[in-house]
Amino acid sequence: MVLYLMRHGAAASAEPGRGDLSRTLTPEGIEQVKRLAAALKRAGVRVDRLFASPLMRARQTAALVATALGVAPEQDDLLKPGCTLDDLAELAGRLDEAAHVLCVGHQPDLGTLVQQLTGGRVTLRPGALAAVEAPSLAPGQGVLLGLYDPAVLAPAQP
Numbered sequence: 835m836v837l838y839l840m841r842h843g844a845a846a847s848a849e850p851g852r853g854d855l856s857r858t859l860t861p862e863g864i865e866q867v868k869r870l871a872a873a874l875k876r877a878g879v880r881v882d883r884l885f886a887s888p889l890m891r892a893r894q895t896a897a898l899v900a901t902a903l904g905v906a907p908e909q910d911d912l913l914k915p916g917c918t919l920d921d922l923a924e925l926a927g928r929l930d931e932a933a934h935v936l937c938v939g940h941q942p943d944l945g946t947l948v949q950q951l952t953g954g955r956v957t958l959r960p961g962a963l964a965a966v967e968a969p970s971l972a973p974g975q976g977v978l979l980g981l982y983d984p985a986v987l988a989p990a991q992p
Contacts, residue, residue, distance in 0.1 A: 836967050841941055892940065
């Protein structure tokens, strides 16, 4: 399985009384994700399934990427903040082991998942993407194929 673990794009602060669940992407975050999604399409990235945390900013990110890559986004509560390797394994257990799967989630969860799978210590900035080949979702069984920062992969045009 190839996993693409993507942090949602840059998000607004929580509105008073609304909490973290309703935080949305900023206009800059929307453009950032659109540029990254276009770069993934140009690079020929194949995604069979695309899952997102139920939080608004992750769902918005997934929708933008899904549009560019021609795949339907799916919401999954397993990707909400606090996602663990067991949660990711449960999600992956429902999929073909040869699948290419993109999961949109949150920090520090995604960095922790990459570290558990590959041993690599990473922090994903908003809109960043880690690609991991994982024949099994057991600790240390993955290979970090790449770490892509949106500022490098899809920089803003002057």
